[in-house]
Amino acid sequence: MTIAPILLVEDDFLIRTMLATYLRLRGGFTVIEAETAPDALAVIDAQDDIAILLTDIRVPGELDGSGIAARARRKWPDLPVVYVSGYAKAPGGSTPEGKRDSYIAKPYEPSTVLKRVRFILGQA
Structure with missing residues (x-):
């Protein structure tokens, strides 16, 4: 079974690169x-499908992660969304253990993050 790609939205180059590499490897x-x-x-x-949005x-x-x-x-x-942030609280309605919206x-x-992604995709 092929899993659609994960879209990782992160403006900090080091965090984005580290997390993307970890999720790949x-x-x-x-x-x-x-x-x-x-x-x-x-x-x-451009994409036909995305498995999860990590933002x-x-x-x-113009838009924040919620947008x-x-x-x-x-x-x-x-689409499941995992919000990650050190500056803001989770968007309204998200739950840490949910499969649709969660916050780290x-x-x-x-x-x-890998555990959360696997949980959401039913690979836990």
Whole structure:
């Protein structure tokens, strides 16, 4: 079974690169990286499918992580979103253990994100 790529939206180069590499090497996932909201929207427009959106809440561009998620859900209504942030609280209605929306506070261990992704995809 082929799993659609993960879209990782993170403006901090080191965090984005580290997490993407970890998810690729330890999780075996395809990860598409986006630095800004416009980058993320371009990926959303170009992709046929996304397994999960991992997004910082604060990203450069007109939209924040919640806005990016809303745009992605116009295309994929049931898309799971994992919000990661050290600056903002989880968006209203998200639950840490949910399969649709969840929140991970920075700083985090990459293994925490991988566990959450596997849980959401039913690989736990």
